[in-house]
Amino acid sequence: MPIPNAAEDAALECLDRRRSTPARQLEDPAPDAATLLRILRSAVRVPDHGKRVPFRFLRIEGDARHALGEAVAAIGMRLRPEAAEAAIDKDRQRFAHAPLVLAVIAVLDPADTIPDTERLMTAGCVCFAVLQAAQALGYGGTWLTGWPAFDAEVMAVLGLGPDERIAGFIHLGTPRADVPERARPDPAALLTDWTPA
Numbered sequence: 001m002p003i004p005n006a007a008e009d010a011a012l013e014c015l016d017r018r019r020s021t022p023a024r025q026l027e028d029p030a031p032d033a034a035t036l037l038r039i040l041r042s043a044v045r046v047p048d049h050g051k052r053v054p055f056r057f058l059r060i061e062g063d064a065r066h067a068l069g070e071a072v073a074a075i076g077m078r079l080r081p082e083a084a085e086a087a088i089d090k091d092r093q094r095f096a097h098a099p100l101v102l103a104v105i106a107v108l109d110p111a112d113t114i115p116d117t118e119r120l121m122t123a124g125c126v127c128f129a130v131l132q133a134a135q136a137l138g139y140g141g142t143w144l145t146g147w148p149a150f151d152a153e154v155m156a157v158l159g160l161g162p163d164e165r166i167a168g169f170i171h172l173g174t175p176r177a178d179v180p181e182r183a184r185p186d187p188a189a190l191l192t193d194w195t196p197a
């Protein structure tokens with residue numbers, strides 16, 4: 001195996017340190033406007049079949065987080081009138097923990113020759129790249145969806161078009177404390193050689 005040089009080592013070490021910080025453990029400061037754009041500059045460099053740029057971003061911060069939480073809770077109550085107060089409160093607080101939530105919107109187009117699954121994968125890569133770049137700058141984040149990410153009324157509240165979907169809500173801020181590592185898959189156990197029959 002080739003031995004990586006110091007620069008390669010540092011880059012891989014940064015990748016290997018990646019982990020999510022739960023939204024409840026994210027506090028101020030969030031990336032400011034200039035820092036967010038710096039993060040996005042890295043994040044938009046994703047593989048993109050046909051160079052369609054099948055994604056855009058919605059910044060949800062400050063009072064907008066609470067307004068979205070209220071709207072989501074109201075939709076949740078209409079969908080599940082029997083829901084317990086705790087569940088409704090969870091919806092109300094969904095976007096209130098981290099100081100900044102970035103919705104990554106996948107822009108689909110069923111009429112395009114590039115399949116929507118590929119557009120969605122590109123948007124997913126963006127979500128991951130936002131997490132990587134934010135962590136490289138000392139911030140923490142976590143990629144969440146939950147039922148609101150798949151609900152048509154929530155999408156309408158967010159102003160999504162008919163061919164747009166929510167790839168993820170990326171909650172961003174400064175980690176309150178170090179997040180313990182979790183067991184990671186063993187790559188060697190996942191790798192096999194395909195051989196022709």
Ligand SMILES: Cc1cc2nc3c(=O)[nH]c(=O)nc-3n(C[C@H](O)[C@H](O)[C@H](O)COP(=O)(O)O)c2cc1C
Nearest residue numbers: 018019020021124142143144145146147167168182
């Ligand atoms: C598409 C997607 C959606 C996710 N949605 C949720 C979610 O709604 N709630 C949740 O607890 N974790 C969710 N996760 C998992 C977390 O983002 C995170 O990966 C997990 O807590 C493990 O942490 P790690 O990233 O450090 O491995 C989602 C992950 C992906 C890729």
